[in-house]
Amino acid sequence: MSNSDSEIGDSLLRLARHFQRGETSADGRTLHQIGGRGADVFYRDRWAYDKVVRSTHGVNCTGSCSWKVYVKDGVITWEAQQTDYPSIGPDKPEYEPRGCPRGASFSWYTYSPARVRYPYVRGVLLEYYREAKERLKDPVLAWADIVEDPEKSRRYKAARGMGGFVRAEWWEAAEMVAAAHVHTIKRYGPDRVAGFSPIPAMSMVSHAAGARFVSLVGGSMLSFYDWYADLPVASPQVFGDQTDVPESADWFDAGYLIMWGSNVPVTRTPDAHYMTEARYRGQKVVVVSPDYADNTKFADEWLPARPGTDAALAMSMGHVILREFFVEKTTPYFTDYVKRYTDLPFLVTLTETDDGFVPGKFLTAADLGDLGEGAESKTVLLDAHGTPVVPPGSLGHRFTDSGQGSWNLDLGEVDPLLSVGGDDPVTVALPRFDTAEPGVLRRGVPTRIVAGRRVTTVFDLLLAQYGVRRGDLPGEWPTGYDDASQPYTPAWQEAITGVPAAKAEKIGREFADNAERSQGRSMILMGAGTNHWFHSDQIYRSFLALTMLTGCQGVNGGGWAHYVGQEKCRPITGWATLAFGLDWQRPPRQMQGTIFWYLATDQWRYDPFTSDVMSSPLASGRFAGRTAADNIALASRLGWMPSYPTFNRNPLDLADEAERLGKSAADHVVDGLKSGHLRFACEDPDAPENFPRVLTVWRANLLGSSAKGNEYFLKHLLGTDTNLRARDADGVRPQEVTWREEAPVGKLDLLLSLDFRMTSTTLFSDIVLPAATWYEKHDLSSTDMHPYVHAFSPAISPPWETKTDFEAFHRIARGFSWLAEKHLGKRKDIVAVALTHDTVDATAQPGGRVLDWKTGECEPIPGKTMPRLVVVERDYPAVGEKMAALGPLVEKVGLTTKGVTVHPDEEVEYLKGANGTIATGVAAGRPSLAKDTHAAEAILALSGTTNGRLATEGFRALERRTGTKLADLAAESEGKRITFPDTQARPVPVITSPEWSGSETGGRRYSPFTINTERLKPWHTLTGRQHFFLDHDWMFELGEQLPVFRPPLDMTALFDEPAVGALNGGALEGGVTVRYLTPHSKWSIHSAYQDNLHMLTLSRGGQAIWMSDRDAAKIGVKDNDWIEAVNRNGIVVARAIVSHRMPEGTVFMYHAQDKAVGVPRTESTGKRGGIHNALTRLMIKPSHLIGGYAQQSFALNYHGPTGNQRDEVTTIRRRSQEVQY
C-alpha cells in the first residue's frame, strides 16, 4: 500500500532505494538503515575525549554542584553534571544531577576573549611607578612618591575605569602590590588595608589564601553577608544564630510549603526538584510573589502581595493562628513547644511613661535580688503556681563558673505559665506604622506584681500586639477578621498587600493545621524578595513567628528556610583558622562591610534626614537630630560594632608610644580618648589619615555586583567620573561626626583585583592579576543545600600567565616580607575588638541599656563599655613564612567556634605527616601549608564536620556546659576523617558537629536546631530560647520590640523622589515613576555568567529592565526599546522587556548585569550608563548597629547593618533609539 500521492515522486524514491543500503518502509515513507554508517564519524569524533576531571564552580552560589569536566587534546571541551552523590535513602529523590545552565556554560570562559591572560596595570600608574623606582631605587619609596603627590595621585585615580591598561610582568605587578601594602602600613597603619572576598564555602582555599595574607599583616577582612543584605538580621535577633537552614532534600519532608520571596527554580535551580517532587507527596505549595514568578507555575495558591508588604500578610496570618490555635482552643503540640523553646512564657516588666504603660525589660534574677554572677543575664518565668522561677539555659548560665552543667532547656518539673493571668490588667501602648503618621495602639494585657515590678509575659504582649483579644481585656481590639481598621486582621492586610482577606485567613489556618497534624512539618522558604528591604528584619520576624508558634523550628520538614546568600562553609573551624591566621596570632581584624563602605564612599554625607524618622511614636527621643554616621560613631566607641580604620593614628605608632610612656596599650588609648587627643577614625571619615588606602578584591565583583550606591563608590572611593546626581550639600550635618566642606574624592590608593574575566571591578582596578579558573586549581566546596563536601581539581594547568589565588597571594606575601625587612621589621599593633557574640562579651551591657562613656554616663572600660584593646605582635618580614605553615596556636590555645573549643593536637601531628614539615625559619617543624592541597587537607583535618574525632571532642566540651547528652551524635563518626583525596573521588557526606545546630546522624536530612529541640541545647540568645521579644533600648526606640509591620521606606518623603505611579516626575519628561526591584537572575549568578555568550544568547543579550505592559503603554515603550532609568543616585540605560507577568508600578532590573557588556552611553550625560546599583544607595538601620548585648552582639557576617536596596524607586522613559557605545 502506498499512501504517497505522486507517481513520479514514488518512482524517484523507488529508484533511490537501489542505491542505499538499508530498508525503506513499504509505503516509502521511511528509510531504515543498518550498518555502514561512515557518516556517524563526525558526531563520534565530537563526543570523543581524553579524560574527565571532577571539579565545581567557585561562584557565589549555594549550588556547590559536582561537575565532570571533559578534556580533549589538553583543551577543556565542555562540562556535564556528576550524578554520583551518595544516596540519601530509598524513599527520597537524590541530589543528582545538581547543576544549572549557568554552570553548564562555564567552560566558555576558559578560552574566551574576555579572559584575563596576563597581569595588567593602568598605563599612567605604571609609568609613574617605573619612573619613580628608577629614580628612588626602592619600590616602597616609589609607591610613596606617587600616592603622596597630589597631582600624580589625582591623575591615576581619575583614569580608573577609563581604559588604558597595559600588560605588566608578574614580578613587577606583585612588587607594586607589596610596596603599596608596606607603605600604607608604615605610614597610616595596617588597619588601612582591607580585603574583600565573599563566601568562603564556594572555594575555601582560595578565600583563605588572600584572607590569611590580609589578616597576618593586620589588615581587615570585610564582612559580606550583611553587606549583601542577605544576612537576615532577624536570625541573630530571634535565634542567636547567623543563619542555619535545612538542606533542600528536607523540603521533601514538609507537608506544607510557602515560597515567600524565594523564586526557587531561578535561584536554587539544582534544588528546585525537591519542591516539584514533594508536591507529589501531597505537599501543598503556596507562592507569595508580586509578579507571576517562575515558581508560581508550581503553586496551589498564588498570593501576589505588593512589594515590601509581606509582613502585613504574615502578621495577619499570625493573628489567625493566635486566635484559632491559642485562644479559641489550645493546641497541645503548640503550647508545649512555645513553653519549652521560645521566650513566650518569660516575664517582661512594664514601664509607666507619659504614654502609659510600655513594655520594658525582661525580668531577671537580679531583679529578684540575686547578687550572684550572671544574674543580670538570667531571665525569669512563672511556674504553674505563679511562682517566679529562674530556669536554666539563659545567657547567665552560659559563661559563668556556676553555670557549668546547667546551660540547657530542661525545665524539669516546671510547667511555665504562658500568660500571667490574674485580675490586674493594664493597657499597654504599642506602636503602629501602617498609617501615614505612626500611631499608637492601646491594648490590655494581664499583669502581676513580681519583686515589686509590674510584669506580664511575652505571650501576653504578643496577643496584644497581634490584636487577639481574650475575655474582657481593656483597650481597642478588632471586632473580627473583617475589621479593616485595626492591625493585624486579614481585612486590615488586604488594603496594604492586595491579597484578599479570605485568602490570608485560609493560608494562615492551613499552615497551622498542617503543623498540628504533622507535628511541625510546615515550612517557609524565604529569600531576597523579602530579605532585601530596609525593614526586612521585621518582615522576617513576622515569618519566624508563624514557624515558632506552630512548633516548626527544629523539626525535619518544618521551619524557616532562608535562601539568599546564606552559604555554608561546613568545615568552618579549619577554614577560619587558616583564613584569619588564627594559628599564628589573634585576634584578627574583621570589619563590618556596610559600615566600611558607607563611610568610605561618603554616602553618609547624602542623607537628608536623621535617624529619628524611623523612631517609634513612643520613643524617648534618643535618635533626635542624630545621623546614621553619628550612630555608627556611637556603636564604634561602645564596642558594638568593629571600626577599622580604628583611630586617627597609626596603631603601630600608638603601641610604640605606649611603650615609650611605660603604659599599657589599653591605658594609653583610653587616656587619649578621654582627653580627646585620640579620636575614632569614624568620627572624621573624610580626614586623609582616616581613609582606607589599599583594597584587594578577589573571588568577587564588588563594583559590578554588590556596590549599593555604585556611583558614590566611583566618585569618593575611586575618584573617577560618575553619573551621580545627588548633592551632598543637601545632606544633614551630623552632631558628632566631622563634616568637611569639601568631600574627598579618590580615597583609595590601590584597588587590586584578581580575576579570570573582565568585570566592572577589574575595569576600575589599578592592577589586575590573571586568575586561574575553577577548572584549573585545587580547592574545596560545600553548601547548606546539600550535606556533602567535595573538591575542585584542575582539568588543565592555569593557562597563559594565570595563577591560582593561592599562588598569587603567596607570591605577594613573599614580596611583601622582603620589602618589610627594610621598611617595617617587627612591630606591635593595637587591635580594637568589638564585643563579640558567643563570648562572655555578650554579657557586657546587660539589659541592653545604652550608656555612653563619652557623655559621662559610664567609664570607658575596654571589653565592657567600649571595644577590647589587644596588642598583637606583627613580625612583618615573617609573613611569607607564616603563610606557608600551620602555626602553633592551633594546639597551644585551641580552636573555638561558637563558644566550643577543641585542641587539635593529634591533627597537627597528622598534618605533619600528610603535608610534610617546614625545615627552617619561624615555622621550623610546623606542618606545611605551602601548597593548595596542604591547605585543603588542613581545613578538613581541623573541622568537626570533616573529622569525627574533633566533632566528638567538641560535643564533649559542650556537654560539660549543658549537662545534657550530645557526644553520641558524632560517635558513629568518631574514627572518620575526610581527606582531600576523598573529596576528589566523590562528594562525601559531612559529620554532625557542634559547629552547627542540626544533626545528620544516622543519615537523616539536615534541619537546623534539631539539636536544640531534641537535646535541649539552648539557642545562643538571652533566654536561651527563640525570641519574639527584644528589649534593647534601641529596639524600643524603633518600636520593634515585637514583630511589627513596617511599610517600605517612602522615598518621596525621605529624598523627594516622585511618587510611585507619577507621570513626568523628577528629571524625566515623559517618564513614569516605579518601584525598582533587583531580583536575582535566571541567566547569571550575581555578575558571573551574565557576560557568558551562552547566557546572553538565551536571554536578551544585555542589560534589560522588565516592566508591565500597562506601565510601558503609559510611556510609549514597546518590547526591546531602549529606555533610561534615572533617580538621584544615577542613570541606567537598558532595553525594556515588556511583560504582563509584571505587576503595574513595579519594574525588575535583574541583579548584576554589569556594564562590561553592551551598555551604551546615556542620553543625558554621554557617559557610560550604570549598572543596577547605579540607582541604589545605602541606608543604615539603627537597630542593626546594636552590640554588646546577648544575641545582639557582633560577629563577622552575623550581625550588622545590611546593605539593603529594595525600597528604591526610579523614573523610566523611552530614550532615543540610536545609541552610542
Added chain:
Amino acid sequence: MRVMAQLAMVMNLDKCIGCHTCSVTCKQAWTNRGGVEYAWFNNVETRPGQGYPRQYQDQEKWKGGWELNKRGKLTLRTGSRLKRLLNIFANPDLPSVADYYEPWTYDYQNLLSAPPSDTTPTAKPKSSITGEDMKVTWGANWDDDLGGGPEQIGRDPLLGKLSEQVKLEFEQTFMFYLPRICEHCLNPSCAASCPSGAIYKRAEDGIVLVDQDKCRGWRQCVTGCPYKKIYFNHKTGKAEKCTFCYPRVEVGIPTVCSETCVGRLRYIGVLLYDADKVGEAASVRDDKDLYPAQLGVFLNPHDPRVVAEAERAGISPEWIEAAQNSPVYRLIVDYQLALPLHPEYRTMPMVWYVPPLSPVVDVLSETGHDGEEVGNLFGAIDALRIPVEYLAELFTAGDVGPVRASLQRLAAMRAHMRKVNLGEDVDDSIAASVRLAPGEIESMYRLLAIAKYEDRY
C-alpha cells in the same frame, strides 16, 4: 506484526522549571561551533509564546509534516515530490535567519585593549554572521518567562485556535515550559522530504539521523520537519539535527539533555512497536484519533507473543528486557500520563510529555474551598490557570479528554499521597476514581517523585 524497537523519551512538564540546563549542555557538547551558532538541538520554550523558530507551529505558513489529501492518503504538506523538486533551489517555506535569530557575539577584547578614553569600555554586540555592529532584536529564547508581553506572546499560533480568547493580563497570567528535541518520529516527514535520501531512521533504535556524507544541503528537511528540529549548517552546507546522543546511548549512557536535566523530568526507554501499523495509524481521518492510533502501534513487551515476534525480528534479549522495564512505556501506556506533541502533524512523534498540572485554582479558593481536595480539583481542572484547551492543542489535536484524564491522575496521586505523608488513613476511593489501585498510584508516585537515576533511564 513487524516488531521494531524505538528509543523514546518522556518529559514531565509538571516538573520542568524552565532552567535551560538541557539546552546549554547540549549546545556545549554538540553545536558550539561555526555554522550552527544559531542551532539548538535542544531548546526550551515558554508557553504561551512564539517558540523557536518564531511561530514554527503555524503549519499553514511553514508547511511542515504530513496531511491527508483529498483521497485520504498521507502526503507531505509541502506538496508532491515533484513540486518540491521544482522548488529545490528556492524553497518558499524555509524559515530565514530572522525567524531563528541572527547569532551574535561581543567585542570582548575591547575591555582589555581599550586605550585611555572618556568613559568606561564596554563590549558591544557584533553579528556572528557579518561581523558588523548590530542591535539584538530576537533570540533563541526571546519570550522566556512571557517576555514580550501580549504583543509578542499573542502571536503564539496555538492561542488563535482556542475557542475562548485567552486574556494575556497580569491577573490571568499562566505559563509553563516546553523543552524540545527532535521527535525521532516513527513517520518522519524530514526523511520523506529529503531528495538525497540522506535522512535515515536507525533500524535498531529508531534514532533519526542525517548522513553527513550524503546530505547535499537541499534543506527540504528543514521545511518538512514540522517541529523545525533540523538545522542547516551554513558553513558545511549540510543539515544537522539532534542525534539522540547515539555515541552515548550506544554505550548505555543517557542523552546529554536527559542526564543533565536538574528538574529530573526526562525519562528514556525502549518501546516496541508494530512497524506495519505505522502508516495506517498516521492516516486515520480525524486528527483527534491520532493519539489513540499511535498508542495502538505500541506493543506490550510483556505479551509473550510480542516477545516471540521481537526475538524473531532479531531484537536482543537485553532490548526486550529494557522494553519491559521501560519507564517510558509505563508513563505512556500503563498510566497514560504522557501525551505526544502535536500528533496532528502525523509524524508519530516519539518524545512525549506529561502535561503540567498548574494547580492554582483561583475559582475555588476565592469561594473558600480547598482547591487541592481531590474532589474539588477534578471539578476544577477545567478552571486551572493553564487552559486545558491550550494543552490539548499541544498534545491531542484539541481533544481535551486525554489531557483531563492525565491531570486527574496527577491530582489524585497528590491527594492519595497527602494522606500517606501525614500518616492518616488512606482513602482508596481516590485511586479508584482514576481507575488505579492504591499500589499502582504509589508506584506511579515513585516513578514520578522518587525517580532514581536507574528508574529514569
